Amino acid sequence: SFFRSSCAHHPTNMKSLVVLLLAISAAFAAEPIKQHRCYRGMVLHFDHSPYEDTVIESGVTVKGERSCLKEFSDPSKGDDLKLCLRKAQFNAVRYYKDGLLMVARNGTVAAAVRYTKAAEAPCITVANYAGKLIIPGFLDCHNHFPQVDMIASFGGNLMDWLGEYVFAAESRNVDTQYAKKNSVRVFNQLARSGTTTGLFYNVVFKDAVAAFFDEAVKRKVRMISGVNGMANCADPVLKVKPYDSTFPLCNSRNFSDTFGELSAQVYYEDTKTLYRKYHKPTLPRGRQMVGNIPRFLNTDTPAMLEACKLLQDEFPDMVFHTHVSEELSKAVIDVQLWREGVKGREGFPSNGWIDAWYNKRPLSATTQRFLRSMGLTKDQMVARLLNASTEMQMHDAYGLVTRLSTWAHGVHLTERDHELMEQNSARPCHCPPSNLFLGSGLFDMASYVKRGIVVGMGTDVGGGNTYHMLRVMNEMYKVAMTPGEAAGNFPAGMSGSFNNDEWTGNLTYMAENTRFLTKDPRIRIPYKEIYKPYPLTQIFLITLGTAVQLRLDPYIGNFASGKEADFVVLDPAFMPLYRWNAEVIQTYLSKQYNATAEADWKDPAFSRSWLKSSQELFEVFMLERLIFPMVIQSDDRVVQATYILGRKSYDREVNYDMNLFSDYQSKIRNSFGPEWGRLQDGAAGALPAVGTLPNVSLTPAMLALLVFIVLAIVSMSVVAVVGVLLWARGKSVGKAVPMHWYPCNTTPDAQ
Numbered sequence: 001s002f003f004r005s006s007c008a009h010h011p012t013n014m015k016s017l018v019v020l021l022l023a024i025s026a027a028f029a030a031e032p033i034k035q036h037r038c039y040r041g042m043v044l045h046f047d048h049s050p051y052e053d054t055v056i057e058s059g060v061t062v063k064g065e066r067s068c069l070k071e072f073s074d075p076s077k078g079d080d081l082k083l084c085l086r087k088a089q090f091n092a093v094r095y096y097k098d099g100l101l102m103v104a105r106n107g108t109v110a111a112a113v114r115y116t117k118a119a120e121a122p123c124i125t126v127a128n129y130a131g132k133l134i135i136p137g138f139l140d141c142h143n144h145f146p147q148v149d150m151i152a153s154f155g156g157n158l159m160d161w162l163g164e165y166v167f168a169a170e171s172r173n174v175d176t177q178y179a180k181k182n183s184v185r186v187f188n189q190l191a192r193s194g195t196t197t198g199l200f201y202n203v204v205f206k207d208a209v210a211a212f213f214d215e216a217v218k219r220k221v222r223m224i225s226g227v228n229g230m231a232n233c234a235d236p237v238l239k240v241k242p243y244d245s246t247f248p249l250c251n252s253r254n255f256s257d258t259f260g261e262l263s264a265q266v267y268y269e270d271t272k273t274l275y276r277k278y279h280k281p282t283l284p285r286g287r288q289m290v291g292n293i294p295r296f297l298n299t300d301t302p303a304m305l306e307a308c309k310l311l312q313d314e315f316p317d318m319v320f321h322t323h324v325s326e327e328l329s330k331a332v333i334d335v336q337l338w339r340e341g342v343k344g345r346e347g348f349p350s351n352g353w354i355d356a357w358y359n360k361r362p363l364s365a366t367t368q369r370f371l372r373s374m375g376l377t378k379d380q381m382v383a384r385l386l387n388a389s390t391e392m393q394m395h396d397a398y399g400l401v402t403r404l405s406t407w408a409h410g411v412h413l414t415e416r417d418h419e420l421m422e423q424n425s426a427r428p429c430h431c432p433p434s435n436l437f438l439g440s441g442l443f444d445m446a447s448y449v450k451r452g453i454v455v456g457m458g459t460d461v462g463g464g465n466t467y468h469m470l471r472v473m474n475e476m477y478k479v480a481m482t483p484g485e486a487a488g489n490f491p492a493g494m495s496g497s498f499n500n501d502e503w504t505g506n507l508t509y510m511a512e513n514t515r516f517l518t519k520d521p522r523i524r525i526p527y528k529e530i531y532k533p534y535p536l537t538q539i540f541l542i543t544l545g546t547a548v549q550l551r552l553d554p555y556i557g558n559f560a561s562g563k564e565a566d567f568v569v570l571d572p573a574f575m576p577l578y579r580w581n582a583e584v585i586q587t588y589l590s591k592q593y594n595a596t597a598e599a600d601w602k603d604p605a606f607s608r609s610w611l612k613s614s615q616e617l618f619e620v621f622m623l624e625r626l627i628f629p630m631v632i633q634s635d636d637r638v639v640q641a642t643y644i645l646g647r648k649s650y651d652r653e654v655n656y657d658m659n660l661f662s663d664y665q666s667k668i669r670n671s672f673g674p675e676w677g678r679l680q681d682g683a684a685g686a687l688p689a690v691g692t693l694p695n696v697s698l699t700p701a702m703l704a705l706l707v708f709i710v711l712a713i714v715s716m717s718v719v720a721v722v723g724v725l726l727w728a729r730g731k732s733v734g735k736a737v738p739m740h741w742y743p744c745n746t747t748p749d750a751q
Contacts, residue, residue, distance in 0.1 A: 034124045036102040036110050037646055041129030041569065043099030043112050044623070045136050045558040046544040047610070050092040050537055051449065057608035062091040065537070066449055087605040089536040090620055094559075094610060097619045100126075101134050103565040106283070107220075107645030112559035129569050132640060133627075135539065136558055137196025137566035138469035139546035141429035142321075142408040142458030144201040145212055145225065146170045146179075148186050148660075151462040158327045158438055158463075159298075166462070167249050170203050170228075179208035183215035185660040190221075191650035193467040194568035194639040197547075197556060199224040199321060199406065199429075199458075201293060204251045206270040213278045213288055220644055222287040222556060222564065224319055227251070227270045229294030231260025231304035235347035250299070259357065260301035261364065267294075268307040275315055282555070283564065289319065296323040297334040297391050302357040305398045306370040312400065313373050319404050319550070324391045325417070326409035327440040331391050338394060339386065354385045374399055389522040392417040401426050406550065408458065409434075411441040415521040422451045427549045429456045432475035434463030445480045446531040456549030457541050469542040470634040476541075477533055477632070484528040535628035569641040571652070572630050581629050585622070593621040 048054060052064040063071070065088050072081035094112065100119050102110040113119050120126055149169040155161050173179040190198065202209045202225050209227050216223040233250040234257075247253040251263035251270070271292065280286030292311045294300050312320060325331045337345065341352040349356035358378055363371075371381060384397040392413060395401055403425040410417075410428035421428065430443045448455050457472055458464070466472065533541070547557025556564050573579045597618035601607050611617050630638065642650040648668060655664045 034122055036104055036122050036124060038103070038120060038123035038126045039101045039129055039134055039567075039569075040115055040120075040126050041099065041101075041132045041134045042623075043094075043096045043101050043134045043559070044539065045094055045112060046092050046540045047094050047558065047560075048092050049545065049548065050088045050540055051452070054091055056091065056605075058604070060604045060608050062087050062605050062609075064088050066452055069446075069450060085534055086624075087603075089534060089540075089624075090606065090611070090617070091609050092540070093536050093620065095620050095623055097616075097623075099134070101559060101565075101567065103646035107565055107647070108283075109559050109561055109563050109565045111561055129640075131573070133570040133572060134567055135570065136543040136556065137568050137642065137644075138194050138542050139456070139550065139552070139557070140190075140195050140198035140459050140467075140469060141406060141456035141546050141550055142201075142431055143198050143461050143464075143467075145186055146173050146182060146203050146208075147462030148182060148189065149462075152465045153462065155438055158330055158440065161438060161463075169462075171249055173203045173208040174205050176205075176207040176211055179203070179205070179211040180215070181661060183212050186212075187215055187219055187221065188650075188658075188660045188662070188664055189467050191642045191664060192636050192639060192655070193469065194570070194642050195467060195469060196566035196568070196642065196644060197222045197550075197552065199291065199319070199550060201295070201321075202226060202228050204228050204230055204249060204253075204267075206274065209270075209274060210277075213274070213290075216288055217278070217286065219649065220287060220647075221649075222289075222552070222566070224289040224291050224321075224550065226274060226291040226293045227267055229264075229267045229292075229304055229308065230299040231257075231263035231267070231294075231301040232299050232347060233257040233260060233263060235299065259303055259361075261303045261366075264301070264303035264307040264366070267304065268311060271311055272314075275318065279315075279318075281317075287555075287564070291319040291321055293321045296326075297338065297394060298330065302353055303364075303366070305395070305400065306367060309370055309373065309399050310366070312402070312404075317404070319406065320400055320402065321406045321408065322395070324395070324407045324410055325412040326435075327438070328412045331412055334391055335389065335394065339388075354382060358382050390414055390417055392420055393522065396420050396424075404551070406456070408460065409440070409443070411435055411443050412525055413444075415524050415526055418447060418451055418453070418526070419521070421453050427454045427456065429458040429546075429549065430476065431458040431460035431464055431472075432479045433465055433472055434460035436475055436479065437465055438463050442479050442482055442528055444526060444528045445476075445533070446529040447526050449531060454545070454549045455541070456546035458546075468634065468636055468639075470631050470638065473533075473538040473542060473631050474634070477538070480531040480533050482528075483530045535624050535631065538631055539627065565643065565646040567643050568639060569643075570630070570638050571640040572626065572638070574635075574638040575633065578629055578633055582626055585625055589625065590622065593625065594618050597621055 050064060051066050053067055054062050054064065056062060063084055065085055068081055068084035068088060072078075072084060096112070096114045098115045099112060100115045100123075101112050102123065104110040110122075144166075146169050147166060149172065150165040153161070153165040156164065173182065190196070200212070200223060202212055204227060206227055209225065212225055213223070216225075230250045231252075233248040233252060233255055235248075248255055248257075250257065250260065251266040252260075254262055257263050271290065275290040278286070278288045279290040281289050292308055292315075294304055294308055308320065311318060336352075337348045338353045340355075341348055341350045351360075357367075358381065363378060371378060374381065376384070381397070385394065388394045388397050390413070392401065392407070392410075393416065395405075401420050401424045405424070405426045407421075407426060407428045409431060410421075413421075413428075420426065428448065430445065432443065435441060435443060445455065457469065457476065459467055459469070459472055461467060464472070544553060544557035547553040547555075554563075556566055559567075572582065598614045601614035601617055606617055611620070637652070637656075639650070640652045641648055650664060651668050654668050655662075658664065658667060
């Protein structure tokens with residue numbers, strides 16, 4: 001009727017056409033596209049680190065924890081310190097008591113917002129987790145894949161414990177089928193614990209490491225692992241008996257590989273092979289990262305550390321990870337073995353590795369290549385090593401203390417070691433359950449915080465006796481709160497009566513005279529001070545904090561838009577004692593906290609932050625008070641569900657009583673039946689696989705523009721087609737003229 005009643009090209013009618021198209025576009029835009037899977041509950045994550053200073057609205061600066069500790073170090077300023085730390089945490093955290101986490105189709109975070117009816121408009125489904133905490137998945141920066149076999153084995157010192165339990169457990173994975181089954185057990189246990197990412201020590205067998213990565217790829221979890229580098233084949237502690245064969249637990253599995261040259265070459269080639277197959281750190285290609293992971297100085301030889309440096313040069317994005325200064329006597333002996341040897345110690349050159357490798361034999365082609373990469377002569381390299389007094393300094397001599405290096409434990413680092421980490425942005429992984437279980441020592445968190453060194457948290461299974469990161473924080477709190485004098489942190493031979501003023505209550509004396517009676521920073525270990533980890537900081541450390549430590553924060557760690565949607569749902573009411581504790585807090589303390597929130601709201605650090613009202617400030621106060629008992633008392637019952645890229649990988653109600661070798665995913669699918677596709681993918685029927693769709697969120701304005709463009713193209717196409725038909729008709733009767741020559745006042749038939 002439009003074309004029969006008027007001229008399509010007439011300006012007035014073209015305006016009408018545009019108005020019509022805009023009206024249709026607006027009608028489409030009024031109904032948002034439903035494209036997200038959503039989860040409603042108590043949404044909690046960290047926007048940034050509470051340790052760093054930040055600037056908020058109107059240029060107000062909020063001090064971070066590090067600045068607070070420096071400014072209010074005087075014990076008399078305890079209240080000022082507490083307020084300063086609270087501001088740092090409350091500014092960094094994001095907490096919505098009634099919140100909504102929205103996950104896009106490609107498994108990344110679309111948004112984490114306060115819940116409103118309008119906010120859920122783009123949601124295909126909304127899972128109701130009312131009263132439950134929805135937080136980013138936990139990260140573990142140091143774990144051992146094969147040690148699931150011997151977790152919680154009765155101890156002894158570190159080396160005896162390794163020889164009796166660990167190396168035998170690791171050797172079983174020479175059987176690739178055994179390694180595949182072990183991978184299922186480990187990943188099921190991680191899902192039960194809410195851990196979605198980890199850095200894992202593996203084994204010396206390449207095929208077993210591949211089995212680990214294959215299972216990780218299947219489950220779409222983000223993992224860092226690699227071949228375990230062990231080169232000292234002559235060390236008797238590495239002789240193990242898996243099944244009916246006997247071989248040293250080194251990469252070459254060859255007793256005659258005295259200097260570890262063959263092991264270093266095997267490690268180098270195996271690592272490159274795995275890197276080329278599995279190293280795909282970004283979606284949609286994958287989520288796996290292959291690391292450069294020698295075990296520790298005791299199992300290293302010069303050939304192995306040279307190979308590690310060459311790998312770092314060849315693959316500059318490869319993470320380097322090893323153990324350092326875990327147990328004091330071992331750390332000291334390892335350095336002695338390298339520098340001058342220990343008489344009667346089998347498996348090590350009597351004159352030490354440095355002299356035996358660089359002075360007593362011709363330099364290999366690999367060593368010459370290494371020296372060229374370092375820009376050093378042989379004599380210069382020897383001088384560097386002889387000047388190294390600790391394990392950390394030995395690794396630095398090989399150029400391995402870099403921004404991509406992470407270090408398990410670091411319990412007994414010297415002042416020079418701390419300087420090396422600070423200068424090179426290297427980062428330690430604190431493993432309190434293991435350090436306590438093996439009696440290794442107490443990690444000095446305060447020293448790292450004051451220097452601005454980023455610290456991650458790890459379980460170190462099987463030295464650590466739990467996979468559950470909240471229990472790790474339970475142990476971390478106790479270690480951090482224990483000062484040096486309370487731990488009997490004195491050098492051997494020092495004595496004094498109980499009330500001797502020389503060492504009781506005199507922190508200056510303690511700081512100057514404990515551990516090593518020396519002023520040499522290369523070997524002087526700082527005095528361990530108290531560090532009080534506040535409740536919200538504890539959650540930060542096992543989420544965004546460890547993501548930063550592993551340099552994975554561009555991908556995971558919080559609910560920033562576009563990050564991968566790995567998260568865990570925690571049930572704070574998991575045990576009767578906690579429920580009673582929470583009821584007491586609500587009944588008797590909420591009025592006090594509410595009054596404090598109203599008073600503190602006058603402070604710009606709160607009122608100009610992300611918080612919208614004093615009521616929200618009160619809710620964060622209550623969260624802080626309620627979350628600490630949950631951390632201290634928790635076990636795996638607190639984990640209600642674990643999600644990987646927005647897909648459920650564990651459900652407490654379905655999987656809790658299942659064995660570790662069971663198929664958790666099949667059980668979840670069978671429990672939900674036909675609704676599984678809708679619950680998992682957000683709509684009836686399956687969506688394409690994770691990582692195959694772009695994460696595009698259409699706003700109403702974008703949608704209106706898109707609809708307008710499409711309709712305009714269609715309309716103009718119709719106009720063109722009709723025009724051609726009219727022209728053809730006119731030509732057939734001998735009246736063919738250009739369409740725009742027709743006068744507008746002609747009759748419809750003439751048109």
